[in-house]
Ligand code: NAD
């Protein structure tokens with residue numbers, strides 16, 4: 339029994355791997371290309387742990403995937419690897435098409451070959467779990483009901499279009515080939531190891547550095563926020579008991595306008611680490627809006643609750659306190675990311691020539 343986890347050195351993937359091995363002895367093989375968003379240091383606490391194998395490689399590399407599947411014989415593939423930042427997708431969509439579309443296609447084909455070679459219980463137990471986003475559903479008006487699993491796909495950014503494409507591929511591989519897949523579409527995550535290009539960690543690190551806190555447009559765009567460890571627990575439930583070929587929406591029941599998020603983070607920093615120069619809110623700076631900026635996302639997470647009994651454990655108040663505290667308590671991690679040192683971390687830690 340082994341899990342193959344793609345993108346496990348990123349934000350959500352590393353939280354998933356750490357939580358998995360904290361609660362189970364089932365080994366994990368992590369495959370990650372260590373792009374700018376991948377940080378090997380996120381998994382450093384697993385160094386020397388025989389239950390974890392890290393493989394530095396690309397999900398578009400079919401030979402590598404085939405070799406990993408036949409060497410480790412996983413009972414499930416949990417697919418997090420992606421280009422994940424909307425603003426980057428606007429500046430350079432190519433990498434999003436390559437990893438999110440071609441990479442998912444490559445994994446599906448490899449998984450299809452591997453699953454086809456299994457027999458009996460091993461074959462029946464195999465799962466391909468595709469981790470996706472609520473952004474595939476497009477944007478809601480202020481009074482629209484939240485996204486259900488049957489909402490039309492209306493992606494608006496190169497990122498969300500590439501994720502929508504990958505969702506469709508996963509669906510088709512189930513419908514046509516019978517590949518045992520489950521897909522989860524989740525709202526905005528926050529928590530430990532979040533790369534500071536995304537709103538919440540960016541606001542924390544900029545505030546501590548006394549830099550402007552950029553708020554796009556009027557700051558009234560609404561997102562639904564979910565503490566990352568709740569996302570991980572939802573994935574565990576869907577992996578264990580989700581119905582094959584189904585999609586499950588995962589959300590935190592926490593819709594908030596961006597400006598409220600920024601002000602909440604500022605207030606927590608005022609409490610935990612006051613700045614002699616004055617309240618952190620003074621640094622809020624309204625900037626040019628993101629092109630094509632989706633106005634509102636909201637998740638109806640009743641299906642996963644009804645079928646699998648899952649609900650988030652954290653409220654926004656408890657989750658954001660933990661998150662701000664984590665960043666204050668993990669300043670070496672933050673400095674290593676900001677300096678770019680995290681990219682040399684593998685060499686520093688393990689010596690030159692080490693891919694793992
Ligand atoms: P992230 O950008 O923090 O991490 C992505 C990881 O994938 C990195 O470790 C990176 O090195 C790796 N990767 C990228 N290209 C690769 C490739 N070609 N081969 C192998 N590894 C590669 O992303 P995240 O925020 O942790 O998101 C993980 C998944 O969850 C993504 O599929 C994303 O679409 C989805 N998702 C994210 C959120 C969110 O709020 N962050 C919400 C819903 C869904």
Ligand code: DAU
Nearest residue numbers: 422423424471472473525526535536537552553554559596
């Ligand atoms: O909804 C799920 C998605 O959430 C995931 O699929 C994506 O991978 C993840 O990056 C996230 O996308 P968003 O675009 O919602 O996240 P981001 O943190 O980039 O932005 C959150 C909101 O804050 C969004 O409305 C844009 C705004 N924003 C963002 C940044 C980085 C700002 O106002 N200022 C900023 O500096």
